Amino acid sequence: MSESWLQRLRAWSPHFARRLERFPPEREWLDRELAQGRDWDTADLEKLWAELAPQEPQVCSEAALGTLQQLRQRVSLRVAAREIAGLAPVDTSLREMTLLAEFCLRRLCGWLWAELTARHGTPFNEETGQPARWCVMALGKFGGGELNFCSDLDLVYVVDGHGPCEGGPGRWDSRQFFDRFFRDLSARLSQNAPEGQLYRIDLRLRPEGETGPLVRTFAALTGYYWSAGQLWERMAWIKARPVAGDRALAGEILEELNPFRYPRSLTGNLVSEVAGLKARTEREVVGEARLAADIKSGPGGIREIEYPVQALQLLEGGRNPFLQSGSTLEALGQLARYGLLPPAEAGELTEAYRFLRMVENRLQMRADAPAHLLPENSGQREALALSLGFADWVHFLDELDRRRERVHALFADRFVTPLDEHRLEAWSAFLAGQEPEPFVRSCLQQWFPRAEDIPARLRHFVLGDAQFLITRDQVRAFLDLSQHWDDLLPRLARPLRTLERVGDFAEQYGSRRQFFQAGGNPGLLRTLCLLFDRSNFIFTLFCRHPEMVDELMAEAPRRRKNRDELRREVGLLPRGEDFPRLLWLYVKAEQVRLAMGELLYDLPLEKTTRSLAALADVAVEAALAEADPEGELAVIAAGKFGGGALTPGSDLDLMVWGSRKNLTRQGEKARALTRLLGYRTPLGPVFEVDQRLRPHGQDGPLVVTPEAFREYHAGAGAQAWERQLLCRCRPVAGNPDLLADFERQRDELLYAGAPPQAADFLDMRARIEATAAPEAASAYKTGPGGLVDVDFAAQWLQMTCGRAETALRRTDTRKILRTAARIGCLDKAVAEDLLEDHGFLRMIELNLRRVDFTGVSRLPEGEVERRSLAHWMGYGDFAGLRADLSRRMARVRGHFSRLFEM
Numbered sequence: 001m002s003e004s005w006l007q008r009l010r011a012w013s014p015h016f017a018r019r020l021e022r023f024p025p026e027r028e029w030l031d032r033e034l035a036q037g038r039d040w041d042t043a044d045l046e047k048l049w050a051e052l053a054p055q056e057p058q059v060c061s062e063a064a065l066g067t068l069q070q071l072r073q074r075v076s077l078r079v080a081a082r083e084i085a086g087l088a089p090v091d092t093s094l095r096e097m098t099l100l101a102e103f104c105l106r107r108l109c110g111w112l113w114a115e116l117t118a119r120h121g122t123p124f125n126e127e128t129g130q131p132a133r134w135c136v137m138a139l140g141k142f143g144g145g146e147l148n149f150c151s152d153l154d155l156v157y158v159v160d161g162h163g164p165c166e167g168g169p170g171r172w173d174s175r176q177f178f179d180r181f182f183r184d185l186s187a188r189l190s191q192n193a194p195e196g197q198l199y200r201i202d203l204r205l206r207p208e209g210e211t212g213p214l215v216r217t218f219a220a221l222t223g224y225y226w227s228a229g230q231l232w233e234r235m236a237w238i239k240a241r242p243v244a245g246d247r248a249l250a251g252e253i254l255e256e257l258n259p260f261r262y263p264r265s266l267t268g269n270l271v272s273e274v275a276g277l278k279a280r281t282e283r284e285v286v287g288e289a290r291l292a293a294d295i296k297s298g299p300g301g302i303r304e305i306e307y308p309v310q311a312l313q314l315l316e317g318g319r320n321p322f323l324q325s326g327s328t329l330e331a332l333g334q335l336a337r338y339g340l341l342p343p344a345e346a347g348e349l350t351e352a353y354r355f356l357r358m359v360e361n362r363l364q365m366r367a368d369a370p371a372h373l374l375p376e377n378s379g380q381r382e383a384l385a386l387s388l389g390f391a392d393w394v395h396f397l398d399e400l401d402r403r404r405e406r407v408h409a410l411f412a413d414r415f416v417t418p419l420d421e422h423r424l425e426a427w428s429a430f431l432a433g434q435e436p437e438p439f440v441r442s443c444l445q446q447w448f449p450r451a452e453d454i455p456a457r458l459r460h461f462v463l464g465d466a467q468f469l470i471t472r473d474q475v476r477a478f479l480d481l482s483q484h485w486d487d488l489l490p491r492l493a494r495p496l497r498t499l500e501r502v503g504d505f506a507e508q509y510g511s512r513r514q515f516f517q518a519g520g521n522p523g524l525l526r527t528l529c530l531l532f533d534r535s536n537f538i539f540t541l542f543c544r545h546p547e548m549v550d551e552l553m554a555e556a557p558r559r560r561k562n563r564d565e566l567r568r569e570v571g572l573l574p575r576g577e578d579f580p581r582l583l584w585l586y587v588k589a590e591q592v593r594l595a596m597g598e599l600l601y602d603l604p605l606e607k608t609t610r611s612l613a614a615l616a617d618v619a620v621e622a623a624l625a626e627a628d629p630e631g632e633l634a635v636i637a638a639g640k641f642g643g644g645a646l647t648p649g650s651d652l653d654l655m656v657w658g659s660r661k662n663l664t665r666q667g668e669k670a671r672a673l674t675r676l677l678g679y680r681t682p683l684g685p686v687f688e689v690d691q692r693l694r695p696h697g698q699d700g701p702l703v704v705t706p707e708a709f710r711e712y713h714a715g716a717g718a719q720a721w722e723r724q725l726l727c728r729c730r731p732v733a734g735n736p737d738l739l740a741d742f743e744r745q746r747d748e749l750l751y752a753g754a755p756p757q758a759a760d761f762l763d764m765r766a767r768i769e770a771t772a773a774p775e776a777a778s779a780y781k782t783g784p785g786g787l788v789d790v791d792f793a794a795q796w797l798q799m800t801c802g803r804a805e806t807a808l809r810r811t812d813t814r815k816i817l818r819t820a821a822r823i824g825c826l827d828k829a830v831a832e833d834l835l836e837d838h839g840f841l842r843m844i845e846l847n848l849r850r851v852d853f854t855g856v857s858r859l860p861e862g863e864v865e866r867r868s869l870a871h872w873m874g875y876g877d878f879a880g881l882r883a884d885l886s887r888r889m890a891r892v893r894g895h896f897s898r899l900f901e902m
Helices: 003-012 014-022 025-036 042-052 062-084 090-120 174-189 218-228 231-238 247-261 270-286 288-293 303-316 328-337 343-367 378-387 393-415 421-431 438-447 454-463 472-482 485-491 495-509 512-517 522-534 536-544 547-554 563-571 579-601 605-627 663-677 706-714 720-728 736-751 758-770 787-801 813-823 828-852 863-872 878-901
Strands: 122-125 133-139 153-160 215-217 241-245 634-638 652-657 730-734
Touching: 003 014, 003 062, 003 343, 003 378, 014 025, 014 062, 014 343, 025 062, 042 062, 042 090, 062 090, 062 343, 090 174, 090 241, 090 343, 122 174, 133 174, 133 247, 153 174, 153 218, 153 247, 174 215, 215 218, 218 247, 218 547, 231 247, 231 303, 241 247, 270 303, 270 393, 303 328, 303 343, 303 393, 328 343, 343 378, 343 393, 378 393, 421 438, 421 454, 421 472, 438 454, 438 485, 454 472, 454 495, 485 495, 485 522, 495 522, 495 536, 522 536, 522 547, 522 579, 522 828, 536 547, 536 579, 536 828, 547 579, 563 579, 563 605, 579 605, 579 663, 605 634, 605 652, 605 663, 605 730, 605 828, 634 736, 652 663, 652 736, 706 736, 720 736, 720 758, 720 787, 730 736, 736 787, 758 787, 758 878, 787 813, 787 828, 787 878, 813 828, 828 863, 828 878, 863 878
Parallel strands: 153 215
Antiparallel strands: 133 153, 133 241, 634 652, 634 730
């Protein structure tokens, strides 16, 4: 290293000057490192660590911690020297300081884990029987990979699973273990020592900040953000990434929270919220007197670059995954590349950000301490300027001011938004009953193009029955609430009626005024609008059970629960006389949660229908266990339920199997099962149960024995369609011997007996089709080319090709079609057509059945209902939907006919 750069380092940083005096060999080491002129990675840190600690420590002793602090100081010295010598850009310094922090953190985690597990055993998750998982998430600059010399480490601690500690004395459980583990980690990271602290840590970004628990479970963490997460927390989690612990758990957290970090659409006034957040930072963190000298939070400082970038990521990142980056510099590049920031503006901000971060680095190098204020001492000012390559302080300050003024101007253009007093007064006058001004009328026409009596209805929405007093706060609340209506209301088929429903719900929820003054909780407002627009049932359910809303919002609607999770939750319902009501509430809440996932997070139709079927499976299991604790019965699913794909309002087609012993008692149990599943409130049953598909139909015994089933199908009474319906029968719950017996008999009848006859299929199809007359074109299920055609085509392939191809022996129509195409039993192009049109028909069915949670098999007749359906399906009018439906049904019928001509 040249003497001039060494002089600059010593002149600017007394901290590093003292270190070079105390440890002369480090000067020689530094000269060698700078001569090599290359950047470091983790392998280089490992190599230096091996030199400093030839014997790897096994626990976090004072000696081990001291060596780790030596490593941090030596690497920091190297990074500082390279940056001042002009051998590394600031980007490299930030990256290498981040790698160093990760290295130290992981070393500490390893030592502390070894210490605590040796003393108390390994914490286990009692539900999985596996060790409990944990991870450390980094936020802020650490999460973004842009750490300064003395940046705080913003950390969040997360665990998953609770149970005992195994392999130890047996006195601790996982909660005690992880509480100690993370407290020790926090203490050791920030412990003072001769070589100084390793790092300052900041845990205030965790849920509920300083008042919240130190360690959060996966469920509590994600539940908090979905129910109570604020704008600044969305911005903070943009930079989140794992730095220690279980990577799979961290990945699950980030996947679960990705729509929170990058929402598809963001309600609330983002511009004013970001401007307010910046203003609060200025007031609370800095203070007016020192604001101009603060290069982080002052005018034109680092925050005025980071906040706009994060705001654009919030606005666009949900739709544009390329923006999902924790790095400010990387995000700036992507915003310019994809046209979301003018390239010249992005270039100015990028260079200003690098410059300001370099100045910030210099300020922190001086005393190895956090610093963001420019020095007041003239000697320090000159030394700072020289360390940055300027001739003197005046030249440096000119450059700094030029960059900060430009940054502040760009920030102000986007985020300084004074209150539009005229707008406030105009809406106040309208809500007070006066004629709307032109711009107010324009808004009303845009928001509610078809609605009638708009002024009175909108006033009632905002003010409720108390229209005699209008306050500025109410009008401001309305303006805050309506600022995203341009995006939200076009998604609604009947926007004004939907808002009225939201207002009615707000009265049930607590207070209309409080609900709206809180901005309506933008995420909640969007959820309620989408649900209430599409479902009378959900609106009525929420008004009668407003407590359900908080529970559903606290969960993650987009997450698909597996059967074990559903069983665990149903298992927590208290048994006894209240069990049917609680099961009803649970099933309806889960059905609504799945509707939220589909509407808010675009969950695929196939996942939604399968999840609804899985929910029904678990409800049947629970009801059967209650009705038949001895395990004498078994339940077989048929129809759509057997096919594993339900929609709201689908019946449960069931067969109950039992043995010849105690048929009377088994019949009582079967009736008890039906009563449980059919438990009814004014809003309907848990499920409509249909057991008419059993042998002899409704005239046959309620409980079917294996012997009776065999005799029935061996005799003359069984018809061809009854054999065909077995294609969609599957075991669900109950006695395993009976379930296995059913599967054997089903497979023998389907695949080992006489081949199916096309005439039987076509005859049954014609009988079903006759029920669709006279409006067959509206019968999207039973009419020609409807859903039944696709189901029958899949069942024909299953019964003909399934005799040789066991892969076709399944109950799901869509899986059968895909499998048939894959193994060559069905032309791939035909399969693609059938799958596409089947999905279209099922989407119509889902939209119609969601309205009242009842079985609907025809297009609606009313004009308003038809227009709503067309809107939900993405058509401008019903005629367009009708034409597309006719085309698709004709294509399905063509493929169906040709299949049976083969």
